[in-house]
Amino acid sequence: MPNNLALGKEQLWSRRQLLKLGLCGTGLAGAAALWQMANVKSQSIVKVPPTEIAASEGVTQPMKMLRNFDYGTLKHENGRTIREFSLTAGTSVIQLNSAVSYNIWDLNGHIPGPTLRVKQGERVRILFLNKAGHSHSLHFHGIHSSDMDGIRPVSNGSATIYEFDAEPYGVHLYHCHIEPVTRHIAKGLYGMFIIDPPNPRPPADEIVLVMAGYDVNDDSRNEYYAFNGLPHHYMDNPIRIYKDQLIRLYVLNIIEYDPAVTFHLHANFFDVYRTGMTMTPSEKTDVITMGVAERHILEFAFRYPGKYMFHPHQDAIAENGCMGVFEVINS
Numbered sequence: 001m002p003n004n005l006a007l008g009k010e011q012l013w014s015r016r017q018l019l020k021l022g023l024c025g026t027g028l029a030g031a032a033a034l035w036q037m038a039n040v041k042s043q044s045i046v047k048v049p050p051t052e053i054a055a056s057e058g059v060t061q062p063m064k065m066l067r068n069f070d071y072g073t074l075k076h077e078n079g080r081t082i083r084e085f086s087l088t089a090g091t092s093v094i095q096l097n098s099a100v101s102y103n104i105w106d107l108n109g110h111i112p113g114p115t116l117r118v119k120q121g122e123r124v125r126i127l128f129l130n131k132a133g134h135s136h137s138l139h140f141h142g143i144h145s146s147d148m149d150g151i152r153p154v155s156n157g158s159a160t161i162y163e164f165d166a167e168p169y170g171v172h173l174y175h176c177h178i179e180p181v182t183r184h185i186a187k188g189l190y191g192m193f194i195i196d197p198p199n200p201r202p203p204a205d206e207i208v209l210v211m212a213g214y215d216v217n218d219d220s221r222n223e224y225y226a227f228n229g230l231p232h233h234y235m236d237n238p239i240r241i242y243k244d245q246l247i248r249l250y251v252l253n254i255i256e257y258d259p260a261v262t263f264h265l266h267a268n269f270f271d272v273y274r275t276g277m278t279m280t281p282s283e284k285t286d287v288i289t290m291g292v293a294e295r296h297i298l299e300f301a302f303r304y305p306g307k308y309m310f311h312p313h314q315d316a317i318a319e320n321g322c323m324g325v326f327e328v329i330n331s
Contacts, residue, residue, distance in 0.1 A: 046203045047331055049240035059092045059104070059111055060229035063237060066207050069194070070114040072124075083118050083166075084125040089132040089176075089189060096224050096231055096321075102216050104188035105132045105176075111229045112210045112254075113174070113191030120169040120195050129159040136184065139177035140193060141293075143167050151177045169197040171250050171276030171295045186215055186222075186256040192295070194250060197279060204248035204299065205241060211263070211290075211312065211322055213255040222257050224321045225312075231321025238327035243305055245331065249298040250276070253290040261312040261322075262289045265300065268308065273297035287313055302328040 053064050072085040092106045107113030118124055130136050135153035144164035154160050175181075176189035192208060212229070213222030224231045241247055249270070253261055264287040271281035272288060276297040288296065302308065308326045311318035 046205055047242055047245065048205055049242060049329060051240065052237075059094045059106060059109060060226075060233075061110060062226075062228040062230050062233040065110075065112070065115070065210075065228045066239060067205075068115065068208075069117040069206075071117055075125075080123055082123045082125050082163075084127065085114075085116055086127045086129070087113065087138065088129040089136045091132055092188075094229070096214060096216070100216060100224070102214055105134075105136070105184070106188050107191060111188040112212065113189070115192045115194065115208050115250075116174070117194045117196065118166040120166055120198055122166045124162075124164055124166050126162040127159065128154060128162065130154045130156055132156065132189075135178055136176045136189060137178050138162060138174050138189075140164070140174045141172040142193070142195065150174075153178050166195045168277060169195045171252070171297055173252055173254065173293060173295060175254070175293075182256045185254060186213065190254050192250060192252050194276070199279075201248070201279070202246065204246040206248045206250065207239065207241075208250045208252075209310075209324075210252045211255050211261060213257060213317075213322075215257060220257055222255065222317075222320075225255065225317045226321045227324050232323065234324025238307060238325040240327045240329055241302070242331040243328050244301055244303065246299060246301050247326075249300075250295070251290070251298055252295040253292060255317070255322075256292060258292075258314075258317065260289055260291045261314055261317055262287050263298075263310070264313045265298075265310045266308045267304075267306075268300050268302060270298040270300040273299070302326070304328065305330055 051063055072083040075082045075084050087107050090106050092104050093101050094104055095101050104111055128138050133156050135155050137150045137154055139150035148162050148164045150162060172193040174191055174193050176184040178184050192210060209227050212226055214224040215221060216223050227234055251263055255261055269284050269286045272283045274282050274296055305328050311323040
């Protein structure tokens with residue numbers, strides 16, 4: 001099978017070539033600052049409780065991932081603005097609990113990969129470097145040409161570029177698409193891809209939750225489950241939110257080997273924006289069934305202070321790690 005097309009050509013890029021072109025820089029702080037300045041008016045009334053980020057979180061950084069969006073680096077070429085991201089596939093070992101460690105593939109040293117965020121209509125460029133020991137690729141959900149579809153393998157030690165216009169707006173995802181695809185996804189090569197609508201959504205405390213599973217003995221069944229990479233983390237470290245403030249959850253189900261899960265929120269109901277591709281909710285509920293790769297925006301606010309659980313309604317999945325708590329506090 002031929003290598004992945006890069007900018008319309010059958011060509012792989014070495015890391016040295018990318019560096020010569022100046023394409024491996026990060027520049028995330030500057031891009032985020034510009035994004036925040038553009039939205040400062042709408043965001044000014046949103047308050048986010050302080051969050052303690054444990055230095056030992058390592059490959060899995062569930063507390064940081066909650067509200068951490070990668071806005072890329074803005075570049076200007078031939079009169080057009082390009083939002084550029086760098087993603088590197090690698091290998092890591094994560095500690096699922098005190099007794100079980102697990103070998104994974106990671107993206108930028110983390111599982112899940114970064115939450116990429118752009119605006120509809122922007123030109124997006126993803127610089128992908130594979131250092132994970134096997135052939136991999138990145139397939140982005142959305143609309144793009146076939147040569148940017150990410151189904152062709154990028155061999156270990158090689159790089160490629162994916163470039164396309166961001167459309168349509170909504171909550172999407174990206175993942176490796178090399179066979180066996182289920183295994184490549186389950187071992188960590190996935191992330192959320194948010195395309196914001198042309199007109200911003202109302203201000204809210206925005207939170208990312210990615211549900212995933214771990215098959216640690218290669219029997220095509222998951223033994224552990226997690227939100228944002230680490231089993232049980234949000235039970236031991238509740239997510240603090242303010243009472244009466246709108247919460248916007250970007251929820252993705254990427255649990256392989258299980259056909260579907262149902263996300264449930266205790267003591268409340270949420271508005272559902274299916275696939276994030278609408279500005280008006282389709283329903284209000286407290287439980288929603290999600291197949292593999294399905295994702296939605298869920299919005300709610302809590303009236304009363306206290307601790308409230310969230311989890312899939314399949315007990316075995318929740319009890320084996322995919323469970324958390326919102327701690328609602330007074331502002």
